[in-house]
Amino acid sequence: MKEKNIKWLYEELPVLISKGILTQETAEEIRKYYGEADERNWLKIMIAIFGTLGAILIGGGIILIFAKNWDTLSVGARTVLSLTPLIISQLIGLYVVLKKSGSMAWKEGISVFIALSVGAAISLIGQTYNISGDRTSFTITWMLLIVPLVYIFDAFTPSLIYLAGITFWAGFEQSEGGHAALYWVFLGILVPYIIKAFKNTGSNRSVLVLWALCLNLCVSLGIVLEKVLPGLWIIIYSSFFTVLFLVERTYRHKTDSLGQQPFNVMGTMGILVISILLTFEGFWDSIGWHEYRHDTRFNELAGIVDYILVALLLSGAVYLFLKNLNTRNSKNNKNSITLVYGFAALLSVICYLLASVYRDGSIPVVLYNAYVFVMGVYTIVYGIRNKHMGVTNGGLLIISMLIIVRFFDTDMPFMVKGLSFIMVGIGFIVSNVMLIKKQKEVNSHE
Amino acid sequence: MNKNIKVILFIVLSLIQLAIPVQMILGKEYVLKNGEVFKFRIEPIDPVDYFRGNYLIINFNDNKIPVDNSKDYTINQTVYAIVENYSDGFAHFTAVSPSVPESGYYVKTKVLYTDGEAVYIKIPFERYYMDESKAKLAEEEYNKSLRDEKDVYATVRIHNGDAVVDGLYIDGYSIEDYLRNQ
Numbered sequence: 001m002k003e004k005n006i007k008w009l010y011e012e013l014p015v016l017i018s019k020g021i022l023t024q025e026t027a028e029e030i031r032k033y034y035g036e037a038d039e040r041n042w043l044k045i046m047i048a049i050f051g052t053l054g055a056i057l058i059g060g061g062i063i064l065i066f067a068k069n070w071d072t073l074s075v076g077a078r079t080v081l082s083l084t085p086l087i088i089s090q091l092i093g094l095y096v097v098l099k100k101s102g103s104m105a106w107k108e109g110i111s112v113f114i115a116l117s118v119g120a121a122i123s124l125i126g127q128t129y130n131i132s133g134d135r136t137s138f139t140i141t142w143m144l145l146i147v148p149l150v151y152i153f154d155a156f157t158p159s160l161i162y163l164a165g166i167t168f169w170a171g172f173e174q175s176e177g178g179h180a181a182l183y184w185v186f187l188g189i190l191v192p193y194i195i196k197a198f199k200n201t202g203s204n205r206s207v208l209v210l211w212a213l214c215l216n217l218c219v220s221l222g223i224v225l226e227k228v229l230p231g232l233w234i235i236i237y238s239s240f241f242t243v244l245f246l247v248e249r250t251y252r253h254k255t256d257s258l259g260q261q262p263f264n265v266m267g268t269m270g271i272l273v274i275s276i277l278l279t280f281e282g283f284w285d286s287i288g289w290h291e292y293r294h295d296t297r298f299n300e301l302a303g304i305v306d307y308i309l310v311a312l313l314l315s316g317a318v319y320l321f322l323k324n325l326n327t328r329n330s331k332n333n334k335n336s337i338t339l340v341y342g343f344a345a346l347l348s349v350i351c352y353l354l355a356s357v358y359r360d361g362s363i364p365v366v367l368y369n370a371y372v373f374v375m376g377v378y379t380i381v382y383g384i385r386n387k388h389m390g391v392t393n394g395g396l397l398i399i400s401m402l403i404i405v406r407f408f409d410t411d412m413p414f415m416v417k418g419l420s421f422i423m424v425g426i427g428f429i430v431s432n433v434m435l436i437k438k439q440k441e442v443n444s445h446e
Numbered sequence: 447m448n449k450n451i452k453v454i455l456f457i458v459l460s461l462i463q464l465a466i467p468v469q470m471i472l473g474k475e476y477v478l479k480n481g482e483v484f485k486f487r488i489e490p491i492d493p494v495d496y497f498r499g500n501y502l503i504i505n506f507n508d509n510k511i512p513v514d515n516s517k518d519y520t521i522n523q524t525v526y527a528i529v530e531n532y533s534d535g536f537a538h539f540t541a542v543s544p545s546v547p548e549s550g551y552y553v554k555t556k557v558l559y560t561d562g563e564a565v566y567i568k569i570p571f572e573r574y575y576m577d578e579s580k581a582k583l584a585e586e587e588y589n590k591s592l593r594d595e596k597d598v599y600a601t602v603r604i605h606n607g608d609a610v611v612d613g614l615y616i617d618g619y620s621i622e623d624y625l626r627n628q
Binding site: 075079082083086087090093094097098101114118121122125127128129130141145146148149151152176178 | 462573
């Protein structure tokens with residue numbers, strides 16, 4: 001039950017008791033059953049947000065002032081200058097750990113301030129000693145020095161800085177000819193925190209961490225891949241989005257708000273986007289089967305990481321798919337749509353194998369067109385059954401997308417193209433009218 | 447997490463956060479005090495804005511080290527470049543080795559690229575930070591001095607593979623003094 005409702009119920013209890021509907025004991029039982037109504041204190045949240053923003057601005061300001069570079073200052077003065085903000089922030093941090101460990105505002109604010117002070121200190125030393133632009137070691141040193149703050153202060157802002165930092169590091173490494181497989185180790189440091197956020201559905205901060213993680217992985221997967229075997233990204237991204245999609249539906253507490261379901265939303269979007277992309281023959285033709293990477297830039301160890309990644313993501317996707325398949329017989333019609341979308345990983349493997357055996361993308365293209373069509377139809381059916389207008393229109397949108405992209409790259413006669421547009425248009429109107437009627441019926445029954 | 451453990455962890459973390467910058471400072475100070483001074487001829491330089499401030503990019507004009515076995519080196523490989531002073535008083539990279547040389551002065555760096563006859567290394571000391579108001583002026587003076595064929599060079603201190611740019615010089619004056627005298 002929502003906290004708002006519990007609070008309302010608790011307000012009603014004395015009234016119900018006074019009217020003799022409930023006894024004192026039953027009221028206590030009810031209180032015990034629902035627990036404390038812990039409504040969010042918005043004032044506290046606002047203070048935390050502005051405290052964190054303030055800390056970011058002050059920390060960023062210090063870095064910029066340092067960047068001015070006073071050549072009149074002696075090396076000693078600069079050393080003191082670079083370490084002073086760090087020491088001050090650490091002393092405040094110690095005070096927060098000791099006395100203010102219950103305050104979200106203090107914890108978020110000071111952890112960001114320490115994180116930026118560490119960056120400022122390393123930057124200023126780099127400037128003082130004319131250290132060359134070694135972006136990779138600068139970034140990763142900074143990130144590793146601040147990641148424990150996430151755990152010590154239970155603070156989420158440093159976790160966002162860290163996620164962004166390790167992705168930049170991976171990008172720098174790859175662009176300089178290095179290899180970024182260590183990204184996974186660095187991400188691993190954050191895993192306990194992520195698992196905690198995954199289990200904690202009530203907190204906005206947890207949801208934000210999960211959103212950040214999803215977005216981050218979408219980007220970093222592409223950066224970290226060594227791209228050894230041509231086209232392997234097809235399986236990796238399909239499996240990744242399938243895992244995202246299924247993991248939330250399988251394990252996480254259900255909520256109605258889409259904003260609270262980062263994995264589900266990102267997974268669904270990802271599956272749709274990649275499936276629509278793969279309906280283009282060009283993607284299959286441009287895989288370049290002959291370009292197996294083996295030149296000097298190829299790193300064997302990092303190449304193995306690609307294969308491990310495929311194995312892990314794919315087995316995760318298949319496991320979750322089978323797990324959902326087994327619960328199919330229960331009367332849960334949500335399950336069929338889960339299975340249709342959850343099939344994305346398996347389909348990518350089938351198509352990848354077909355394409356690599358025949359060196360030709362025509363069969364995969366047909367399969368993916370059919371797949372996107374089926375996803376659209378199932379989404380529409382699901383939306384109508386559950387009287388959900390948004391979902392129904394989403395399904396129609398998928399089918400429209402499919403028709404629009406095919407409009408440009410097939411030799412269908414204009415007559416057929418035109419008719420299919422008209423049919424989808426009618427579909428939009430009819431289904432929406434039906435849904436509005438149903439909605440009205442439900443309302444009048446109530 | 448238990449509060450006491452948190453306090454201890456935080457203190458340990460703070461000490462590490464301080465130790466890394468301090469260790470960087472001490473390391474560079476040591477090289478500046480004990481390193482051997484080498485003079486490198488340099489090419490025109492540009493000021494570039496960056497988060498850490500304005501700096502001059504020092505284009506050292508020789509990063510090419512001729513070798514017989516250039517195929518044995520790969521891009522981004524860590525190597526040790528040996529530095530020697532020529533009779534003109536300026537330093538040059540004379541040889542490259544994948545392992546730490548037993549004698550002589552060397553800098554630890556990475557391979558940029560190779561061709562059939564040479565290894566091209568990344569010069570690990572290519573930045574000289576300056577006050578933002580002076581960086582542009584410095585570039586102009588520098589390029590002018592190069593055209594006038596004045597003596598223009600950077601001094602670099604090298605010790606145990608680590609290198610620190612000590613200063614930029616025009617006609618024997620440090621660039622800061624040179625700008626002040628203008």
